Amino acid sequence: MPNSDLTKKLQILMQRVDISSFKALSRAAGVSEHQILQLRRGKLEQMRVDILLKLSSVLKVPLSELIATFSTVNLVEEKIAPNQELLQEIADLKIEYQRSQLALEQQRELLQQQFQHSSLQLLESLLLQWPTAAQKAQENPQLAAVKILPLVQKPLERLLQTWGVEAIAPVGVELPYDPQLHQLIEGTAQPGELVKVRYIGYLQGEKLLYRAKVSPVT
The missing domain is CATH 1.10.260.40 (lambda repressor-like DNA-binding domains)
Known part of the structure; x- marks a missing residue:
């Protein structure tokens, strides 16, 4: 007790x-x-x-x-009398513990820097070209969005692919309703009934990140 x-x-x-x-x-x-x-x-x-x-x-x-x-x-x-060997062992372990904590912190910082560096490389074209494209769009409101879209879409697709993130289904696709993967944003639907993807959802391996937002097909 x-x-x-x-x-x-x-x-x-x-x-x-x-x-x-x-x-x-x-x-x-x-x-x-x-x-x-x-x-x-x-x-x-x-x-x-x-x-x-x-x-x-x-x-x-x-x-x-x-x-x-x-x-x-x-x-x-x-x-x-305190055992000198025990005291020395305690002192040595305390030093080793502090060293381990410092090493872990340094490793954490290094991994974070490597992660940031690799992500910036994947987003390089977006970082370099997007500000110019955005400025041109402000100067010319008639500029077709389809011309700017690849600047965002391609780097994002590369980044998601590197991280192992996959879309549940493209926007606009009709598929059987699965409440585990889909979230209704309007109406009702039973599992297996056709729904239409309105907002994309994502999986990372077997882990669900975001459910796809769907609506019933009428």
Whole structure:
């Protein structure tokens, strides 16, 4: 059973950092709820040091304070000297944890830059030619939109193809109504009845991104 005093101490620390539940603490620290239960049961000595480091980081308390708060062994009263090897292991793990966090952040930034770069390459013609085309359209309202359309359509198609995004069906197509893939914007229809695509929808692999908006065929 959880120790009520230790549970209350943990809840106080959680309140300081606006964490409302043990499940939320589990997600924020990246540790299992079982590990948090171990802490509440006073079994800190059985927990791995890396778990304690994660909890101390999320709760914004020094590791030494976390250990002093939840350890059932009173080192001062029993005059047990701290184990130097354990202290060194804690220090080494803390440094390694900080390095890992820094490496992950750097990798995240690099991946984001690579994603932005590849996307800009796919949209290059749109970025370079669209402002000029838009200006010409303002100067000449009679300019046919069909002449400008490829500047938007082709880069967009390339981008969606690269990301594995496919249209459910083209606009204007009539097909059997499937409520999993289609959204009625007017009228009613039963599954299998013919509907007409008014706004396109998209799939990415097996994942539905947007349902196609359809209306009944009268």
